Amino acid sequence: DAKTTQPTSMDCAEGRAANLPCNHSTISGNEYVYWYRQIHSQGPQYIIHGLKNNETNEMASLIITEDRKSSTLILPHATLRDTAVYYCIVGNTGNTPLVFGKGTRLSVIA
Amino acid sequence: EAGVAQSPRYKIIEKRQSVAFWCNPISGHATLYWYQQILGQGPKLLIQFQNNGVVDDSQLPKDRFSAERLKGVDSTLKIQPAKLEDSAVYLCASSPDSTYEQYFGPGTRLTVT
Numbered sequence: 001d002a003k004t005t006q007p008t009s010m011d012c013a014e015g016r017a018a019n020l021p022c023n024h025s026t027i028s029g030n031e032y033v034y035w036y037r038q039i040h041s042q043g044p045q046y047i048i049h050g051l052k053n054n055e056t057n058e059m060a061s062l063i064i065t066e067d068r069k070s071s072t073l074i075l076p077h078a079t080l081r082d083t084a085v086y087y088c089i090v091g092n093t094g095n096t097p098l099v100f101g102k103g104t105r106l107s108v109i110a
Numbered sequence: 111e112a113g114v115a116q117s118p119r120y121k122i123i124e125k126r127q128s129v130a131f132w133c134n135p136i137s138g139h140a141t142l143y144w145y146q147q148i149l150g151q152g153p154k155l156l157i158q159f160q161n162n163g164v165v166d167d168s169q170l171p172k173d174r175f176s177a178e179r180l181k182g183v184d185s186t187l188k189i190q191p192a193k194l195e196d197s198a199v200y201l202c203a204s205s206p207d208s209t210y211e212q213y214f215g216p217g218t219r220l221t222v223t
Contacts, residue, residue: 034210043114043201043214044153087152091210097143097166098210100152 003027004088009105012082018075020104022088025069031091033064035073037084038103044087047073078108112136114215116202122221128190131218135183135204141165142179143212144187145201153201159185192222 005023012018024033034049048055048062050071055062061074075082087103115134123129135142140161145153156175158166161182170177174193179185189196199219203212 032210041216043203043217044212045214046211049210089210093210097155097158098153098212100154102150102152 003090003099004101006086006088006101006104008102009107011107011109012075012078014080014108014110015077018073018078018082018106018108020073020075020086020088020106021070022073023070024088024090027068027090032093033062033068033071034089034091034098035060035062036087036089036098036100037082038087039081039084044100047086078106080108080110082106083108114202114204114213116200116215116218118218119216120219120221122223123192125194125222126191128188129192129220130186130188131200131202131220133185133187133202133215135185135202136213139204139206139213140182141205141207142185143203143205144177144185145203147199147201147217149198156187189220192220194222196220197222 032049032051035047036044038044048057048060050062050064064071085103085105087100117132142159144156146156147153156170157177159179162179177187199217201214201217203214205212
């Protein structure tokens, strides 16, 4: 079973920041938080990951709370092409498998 | 850089028939994964290869599903015989090592009638 809890769906206006929350209250000290997204009819796409510190790349920012029990993925200026299902996943690197939940369906509205 | 290639993209078969899917991972990626994604759900890992050895096949229904990765590159996933509940998208992914930064192909949509 997935070890994360995410809202089923969210809407965001085009050009605004999209903030996607994820609860992972049972995360252990050596587990990372990973985010993937899946655009309709495509395979999932890696976005970003982090352990303790906030992370930023060209796609998004990841904010992890100090107690690591929750995190937020931020898309700073959402576009229509960001409409997708966003998955928050926790786990170790190595041979443990990715366990996807149902994710959050983000709809970016013009 | 070329992505993960999969074929066919779509397949329709009748129950009890057999079907095979093919995956070509990104060049140099040692780890290859097959996932099953049922409509409305997240992908579920079926099998993980490291080079041509199996790392995890605990969720592969071995009575009907089989997979191989010859020479540590391409991989095939076979279902024989298919059941109605096998209707899903079958995703192949690869990574340069066993990490969570995986690269997914477009998937094969299987419909079993």
